[in-house]
Amino acid sequence: MSIDITGRSASEIAADLRTRIERAELTPGTLLPSVRAVAADLGVNRNTVVAAYRQLAQAGLVEARGRGGTRVADRAAVAQEGYAPDTVLRDVGSGNPDPALIPDPTAALARSARPVLYGEPVIDPGLEEWARDWMADGLPHDDLRLTVTSGASDAIERLLAQALQRDDAVALEDPCFLSALHTVRTGGYRAVPVPVDAEGMTVDGLRAALEAGVRAVICTPRAHNPTGASLTADRATALRAVLAEHPYVLVIEDDHFSLLSRAPLHSVIGASQRRWARIRSMSKFLGPDTCLAVTASDPDTADGLGQRLTPGTTWVSHILQRLTLALVTDHAVREGIESAAVHYAARNAAFCAQLTARGLPVSPGDGLNLWVPLPVPAAGVREDLMRRGWLVREGDPFFLGDGDHGSFLRLTVHDLDEASATTLADDLAAAAGVLRGSGRSGRIET
Known part of the structure; x- marks a missing residue:
């Protein structure tokens, strides 16, 4: 397909292509001409075309695929978890978890309410005290900070946003948890697949992704969704060794099944990792409507995550935090x-x-x-x-x-x-x- 691009500046070239994409003249998957070809046709510097393509990538309109060229992005909705409400099947x-196995919060809720005013700590002190040992299990870092978000997906979205720019590459397990894939795509990042086998994320796959320049890695250490794979001790050790060569890549460990898991936790977060975060959600064992996750991370990442919370929700409801604490500390x-x-x-x-x-x-x-x-x-x-x-x-x-x-x-x-x-x-x-x-x-x- 021949595309006659017009414009002399980066803004003009980007605007021409954007109009064509919005009018569906260029459909998802369409391969754009190479930077060299566009620069030669228009008689402009190659950096001008690079800047135009970058503008489109930052707007989520195109995807840069390395040797695969730059293609019009598919903005179709990504499949999500959940039951089908209109089916007779x-x-x-x-x-979903079994609703019959989700704890009844009624009694605990009655003990969880008190007025909370602006300026109070964003994390309930009792929840923070309980969660610190729980989140630190097996981590080789003493100086960890805790952040509470509205679920694991909320944490992943904000962690990526505070560390990356549009069109930055993120390593994802392949096959991948639907919510993580949706978060990466809607954020305008490039998903780099890392194959998963019976022992979890593969070493060669992670190495290839890092060599391709990913700036963040999202890994499920156990109960991988959809395959059910959990990292073995040997696999986790090998992955940590690969990541040790890239200490400033953000490593996000999504331990979503935590208290329900039958597999031991073998972390990919090593002692030399400078940017890291471990997320544990309450949605599987307290129910999806709990909408609360705790993140442990290094201080710099915690500061960035806190800043990403400031212009929006600022904090997760203290009623919800205290309800969570009351439930997870109840013996029954x-x-x-x-x-x-x-x-x-x-x-x-x-x-x-x-x-x-x-x-x-x-x-x-x-x-x-x-x-x-x-x-x-x-x-x-x-x-x-x-x-x-x-x-x-x-x-x-x-x-x-x-x-x-x-x-x-x-x-x-x-x-x-x-x-x-x-x-x-x-x-x-x-x-x-x-x-x-x-x-x-x-x-x-x-």
Whole structure:
């Protein structure tokens, strides 16, 4: 496709291209001419074209992909977590915790309210005292600061905003947690994929991303969403060694499953890392509506994060902070959280055993979800399961890059009873073509 760009200054060139993008004359994915070609056609300095493309990148209109050139950005909405409210199908793709296992906050809420005025500490002193030891576990840094945000995604967005500029590169696990991917894309940053295997983020993938110039790395140390992978001790050690060569890259460790995790925590934050943050959200064990996360970070990062909070919410409600403290320090609540953790792990393992027995080998991993590899395209399996009454989530939206990354479903099955789990396992195996003679209608032959 030939693009006749006009303009003599960087602003004029950027304005011409912006108009074409806004009028859909240039569609997402369109490759723009090289800087050298535009400069030659217009008779301007190459730096003028570089500045024009930078303006467009900062506005989120184009993406610079290194050797892949500069392309018009896809501004389509990114898939998000959550159940489908308008479906009549049984939703096993929501990614939600079981509401029956979320602690009842009623009694604790009655003890959590008191007037709070401007100028008081932004972190409730009691929550800060409790959270300090919890957040410091395994960190090789004594001088850590705590910040409270409205959830993990809020923390990630503000951490990136205080450290990066538009078009800066961020290393993300591939496949990736949907919220992190959405945050990076809407912030105007470039997502650099780092493959994930059974032991978590890969060493070679991280090394390649750092060599490509990423300025931040987001890593899930355990219960990776969607795969359920957790870092082993050896893998974490190797990742820390790679990161030690880049001490000023911001390392964000999203330990989202924390109190529910069945895997030990092996941190990627090393002693030589100068910019780092560990985030722990309350949403999985106290419920998504808690909207509270605690971040431990180095002092400079904490100062930047605090400044990013100042023009907006400034602080998270002290009622919510004290409610969180009352719940996490209640012995009965903590016993309930532990019981929930056992339940999630047991139900996921049982369903994996059912699928494996039917010819679909699956590892349970850790977390709320299961990552199910398929021998056939996921789209056909999803459609067949819809005819059988199930709503599932395909794996494709979780991947960053193009190409063949395999066929997967991400399932949330921990709230199914035994009969429903058996029915789903039969239906899934039949839809994937590995179970014959199930006797259930609507099976697609492959």
